Amino acid sequence: MKLTIFHIDAFTDTPFKGNPAAVVPLNTWLPEADMQAIATENNLSETAFFVLDANGKFHIRWFSPMTEIAFCGHATLASAYVLFRHQMAASPVTFWAKAVGDIVVVQGDDGLIEMSFPNREPSPLAAADIPPALKEGLSIAPLEVLKNQQAYIAVYGRQDDVLNVVPDLQRLKALAPLDVAVTAPGVQHDFASRYFWPANGGDEDPVTGSIHAGLAPYWARRLDQPLLTALQASRRGGLLTCRVEGDRVYVSGSCVQYLEGTIEV
Incomplete structure (x- = not known):
């Protein structure tokens, strides 16, 4: 099986800065062990996988080289960047993850990508x-x-x-x-x-x-x-730019693409 993979530097407008994330768009979910193996092979902070559901939401999962992560911001930013740039998705897009629910992502006129997170005040x-x-x-x-x-x-x-x-x-x-x-x-x-x-x-x-x-x-x-x-x-x-409004926290940043390629699994 061949899959498209993107390597994106998130929260930066400068190559080789920010946090690198791999993004692998999917039509259907891979076995969990395969997603973990891909993330381990990539050896980046996170690899994001997403699948579009029948309601227009992108279900997203994140894997570090070690384990699945419940909540990841920079790989969500990178995934939105891929959707806006390569899949011509209209802004906003909505991701869904089990631990955090809906994450609505908007691309601004200034190029910044803003994500809406739940307020997790410590x-x-x-x-x-x-x-x-x-x-x-x-x-x-x-x-x-x-x-x-x-x-x-x-x-x-x-x-x-x-x-x-x-x-x-x-x-x-x-x-x-x-x-x-x-x-x-x-x-x-x-x-x-x-x-x-x-x-x-x-x-x-x-x-x-x-x-x-x-x-x-x-x-x-x-x-x-x-x-x-x-x-x-x-x-x-x-x-990062952050905006706090009630029970939501809006986190914005830029992305730079490093690589687009194909992996075989």
Whole structure:
């Protein structure tokens, strides 16, 4: 069987920056083991697969090299980019995923692609509830720790702390199934972050759209502003625009195509 595959750099307008995702459009679902094998072979943060249903929604699933992921932003952004550019889909398009429901995606006149996520604002943890593995797993002690469905979020006072923190990945792996985000006020952006996910995908994720469904509400409340710019300060780096409106968080970004090809399975 031959399948078309796209390799897209998401949350960037510069090749070789942002977060690379593979996108594999399907007519019908492959066996789960095959999708996982393709994602492992691709060895990118995520590989997205989607199938159009009879109601016009694209059911989407995401796989890291290690496991299926419940919620992925950058590979959804990349999938929308493929639909708009290669399948001439009309904006908006709607994706559906079991863990998050509908994700409506709109392409703006400025070329930015905006995704509508559920608001996953994190809750603060009392000091006694912070897991020892989190305290031992970060080289700089955070000012506070939050938690949502996806990750522990360590909050720092300065962007330099986010840049300089060194994770002990073996310690953080013990926090599975949750990952770890670190965040602080930004210098040229409203806030900055990094994301570590040794239990689910790898060491450090270049740009994590999904965690901004939690980071953006936190910073919107703290800064008292609903519109935010965000830097994910990984080695590749990525830029996001976030807008918080009630129970939805809108996350926008750009994409750059690196590759279009064919795989055989």
